[in-house]
Amino acid sequence: MNQAAPSSPIVKFDGVSLGYGDFTVLHDVDLEILPGQVVAVMGGSGSGKTTLLRATTGQLAARAGRVEVFGRDMATLHGEALREARQRMGVLFQAGALFTDLDVFENVAFPLREHTCISEHQILERVLDKLQAVGLRQAAHLRISEISGGMARRVALARAVVLEPELMLYDEPFAGLDPISLGVTAQLIRNMTDQLGCATILITHDVAESFAIADQVYLIGQRTLIARGTPEALSASTDAYVRQFLDGQPDGPIAFRYPDTPAFQQWLASKGRP
Amino acid sequence: MNGLTSRITALGRGFLSAVTGLGAFARLLAAILARSGVALRRPRLVSQQIHFIGNHSLLIIGVSGLFVGFVLGLQGYYTLNRYGSEEALGLLVALSLTRELGPVVTALLFAGRAGTSLTAEIGLMKAGEQIAAMEVMAVDPVRRVLAPRFWGGVIAMPVLAAVFSMVGVLGGWFVGVVLIGIDPGAFWSQMQSGVDVVKDVANGVFKSLVFGVVVTLIALYQGWTARATPEGVSRATTRTVVDGALAVLGLDFLMTALMFAN
Numbered sequence: 449m450n451q452a453a454p455s456s457p458i459v460k461f462d463g464v465s466l467g468y469g470d471f472t473v474l475h476d477v478d479l480e481i482l483p484g485q486v487v488a489v490m491g492g493s494g495s496g497k498t499t500l501l502r503a504t505t506g507q508l509a510a511r512a513g514r515v516e517v518f519g520r521d522m523a524t525l526h527g528e529a530l531r532e533a534r535q536r537m538g539v540l541f542q543a544g545a546l547f548t549d550l551d552v553f554e555n556v557a558f559p560l561r562e563h564t565c566i567s568e569h570q571i572l573e574r575v576l577d578k579l580q581a582v583g584l585r586q587a588a589h590l591r592i593s594e595i596s597g598g599m600a601r602r603v604a605l606a607r608a609v610v611l612e613p614e615l616m617l618y619d620e621p622f623a624g625l626d627p628i629s630l631g632v633t634a635q636l637i638r639n640m641t642d643q644l645g646c647a648t649i650l651i652t653h654d655v656a657e658s659f660a661i662a663d664q665v666y667l668i669g670q671r672t673l674i675a676r677g678t679p680e681a682l683s684a685s686t687d688a689y690v691r692q693f694l695d696g697q698p699d700g701p702i703a704f705r706y707p708d709t710p711a712f713q714q715w716l717a718s719k720g721r722p
Numbered sequence: 723m724n725g726l727t728s729r730i731t732a733l734g735r736g737f738l739s740a741v742t743g744l745g746a747f748a749r750l751l752a753a754i755l756a757r758s759g760v761a762l763r764r765p766r767l768v769s770q771q772i773h774f775i776g777n778h779s780l781l782i783i784g785v786s787g788l789f790v791g792f793v794l795g796l797q798g799y800y801t802l803n804r805y806g807s808e809e810a811l812g813l814l815v816a817l818s819l820t821r822e823l824g825p826v827v828t829a830l831l832f833a834g835r836a837g838t839s840l841t842a843e844i845g846l847m848k849a850g851e852q853i854a855a856m857e858v859m860a861v862d863p864v865r866r867v868l869a870p871r872f873w874g875g876v877i878a879m880p881v882l883a884a885v886f887s888m889v890g891v892l893g894g895w896f897v898g899v900v901l902i903g904i905d906p907g908a909f910w911s912q913m914q915s916g917v918d919v920v921k922d923v924a925n926g927v928f929k930s931l932v933f934g935v936v937v938t939l940i941a942l943y944q945g946w947t948a949r950a951t952p953e954g955v956s957r958a959t960t961r962t963v964v965d966g967a968l969a970v971l972g973l974d975f976l977m978t979a980l981m982f983a984n
Contacts, residue, residue: 505858534860545855549843562861 456519457482458615458647459504464513466499472511473499477673479666483614486641486648488662490655490693491669492702497651498542500668501617504649505539506530517615535563538608538646540618544600546592546607552579553588556607563611578606582636598629605633609640615647616640622654630654634661655694659683667693669702750864750943754872757865761873767866771874775836779882782835783828787886790827791893794818798894799902808898809908813916815894816887820917820926821982824887826974829933832879833966837941840871841962844945845955868942875941879934880927887926925981932973937966 461479465472473496481487491497502508503515506522515522518533525533546555556575560566566574579585582602587595595603601621608616618637622630638661641648652658659665659679667675667682667690674689675682682690692700761768798814844867847853856863891913898904917923941962948958 507854507858531860531862534858537858539855539858541851541855543851545851547852548846548850559859559861562859562866 457516458518459649460514460516461500461503462514462516464503464515465511466496466503466508467511468499468508472671474668475512475672477513477668479673479676481615481647481649481664483647484641484645485663486638486650486661487664487666488650488652488658489666489668490653490658491667491674492653492693495669496671497653497668498619501539501619501649501651504615504617505534505537535611536613537615537617538611538613540601540604540608540616540621542619542623544597544604546600546604548592550592551588552584552590552592552595552603555592555603556588556610558607559611574610575606578610579603581609581640582606583632598625601625601629601633602636605636605640609644612644613646614644615649616644617649617651619651620653621650622652622657630657634658637661655696669693746947747939747943750868750946751939753864754869754939754942757862757869758873760865760869764870767870768873768877771870772878775840775871775874776878776881779832779835779878780885782831783882783886784889786827786831787824787889788893790823790886791815791819791890791895792897794823794890795894795897795902799898799904808902808904810912810916811894811898811904812891812909812911812913815898816891816913816917817922819887819890819894820922822926822974822978824883824890825926825930825933826970828883828886828930829879829937829970830967832875832882832933833937833941833963833970836875836878837937837962837966838959840875840938840941841945841948841959842955844868844871844942845948845950845958848945848948849950849952849955868946872938872942875938876931876934879937880930883926883930883933921982925977929974929977929981932977933970936969936973940966940969 457480459479459481461477464477464479465475466477467473477500479487479489479500489497489500499508503510503522504517506517506525509523518536520529520533522533547558550558553575556578557571560571560574576585576588579588582605584599584602584606587599587603592600592603605621616637621633621637625633634657637648637650640646650658650662659682662679665675665677665679665682666673669689674693675685675687677685682694685691685694689701691697692702794815795811798811798818799808802808802810802814844853847867853863853867856866895906895909899906899909944958944962944965948954
């Protein structure tokens with residue numbers, strides 16, 4: 449397997465278009481993430497942030513352009529090569545996606561049991577160590593149904609980093625968290641990146657927390673990349689799109705209202721409202 | 723003319739979807755068999771499923787077997803009594819259970835108890851992104867989730883059918899010997915001499931093995947192809963019971979015709 453040189457980008461999007469069926473979600477996206485960097489990908493709901501993550505993990509093929517991960521074109525990776533690439537990634541899903549038939553400890557131990565041959569003692573040490581890092585060492589024995597949503601997110605984080613990946617992908621890690629968990633999670637993401645030296649993609653629409661920890665911010669909307677830069681540069685931007693998103697204004701270039709369609713008019717007419 | 727065309731179109735569509743479904747079903751079986759090495763390398767994964775599928779079904783299988791044995795004892799006695807051959811009750815109960823009722827009723831109960839829970843579990847794993855998470859973790863869900871459950875079901879089913887038949891024989895004995903007063907020596911000796919190990923017992927075990935493969939595979943297939951919504955999972959669970967029951971009854975007729983033809 450080709451190893452990417454330390455200074456070369458871990459993830460590189462080059463003129464990438466993505467979509468489902470007849471619908472193109474994103475087009476002409478360029479993106480680059482270096483080791484040790486936290487890159488926040490921001491945009492409104494339905495703007496295609498998760499689609500971008502799915503392209504990075506190889507769950508969705510690019511319609512145009514090239515998605516490179518660890519220096520290899522994801523379109524050419526199949527079978528064993530794709531599995532090898534995925535073993536070097538850690539993904540935190542939006543809902544945690546913890547295995548409900550396993551307890552907290554076994555969830556975190558899952559990647560170790562599947563991909564390594566280390567002893568039971570070493571598994572115990574490593575899992576407890578990762579649970580300690582997310583503040584849940586004492587919750588190792590609990591079942592998934594016994595922990596709160598915020599705790600589940602932290603268990604999922606411990607599971608995602610247990611193999612010490614070179615690329616971490618977080619899908620909406622701040623959604624539905626209370627203010628304390630939110631701040632702690634943001635700091636955890638930064639610390640994990642610094643400790644592991646991995647590249648981190650943070651999919652979010654939480655401006656304050658992501659600006660506090662990100663090195664680079666990519667803003668997507670209108671089915672493409674609207675702006676990119678450091679948090680400071682974007683904060684100082686006068687671009688109408690950037691300002692509307694960062695300031696949370698309802699009016700501006702990004703439409704809040706869903707556009708009118710012939711299908712809607714037809715439905716309305718069927719309800720007796722011409 | 724339009725009505726006729728649309729009927730023919732619907733017929734063709736139904737036939738195509740049935741053939742496609744059957745193909746997908748066969749492909750899933752092939753995929754599971756190809757990844758079954760995990761059952762040998764990590765037997766614990768299979769033993770957990772045998773526990774989950776088998777042990778948790780023991781009560782319903784045991785109680786049902788007992789009542790079926792009671793009824794067989796009673797009905798058998800009423801019929802045999804007309805011909806003065808009630809001492810053949812043990813043979814009648816044992817043959818009914820080992821040849822037919824043991825494998826068939828166990829498979830029907832198995833579809834309702836273990837099959838539905840397998841379908842719902844896998845459907846909900848899909849809905850909760852657990853299957854997607856496994857794929858992204860470079861873990862093949864067919865190998866890790868489906869294969870151990872498949873072998874768990876295939877192993878548990880004949881054992882459950884044997885338990886059913888055994889408890890059923892005891893139920894028949896209780897009604898016939900203890901309650902009605904048939905001679906226990908005649909009850910057991912007729913059974914011993916009349917039941918053939920290969921023709922009756924082995925064929926029954928083979929039937930239950932086939933039912934185990936089919937019902938478990940239907941349950942896994944329905945969960946695997948379920949839409950990841952509450953409605954999708956509920957429909958898949960219903961289909962497991964309906965398809966499972968029809969497959970068991972249809973296959974039972976076919977196997978009986980082949981096995982017991984003189």
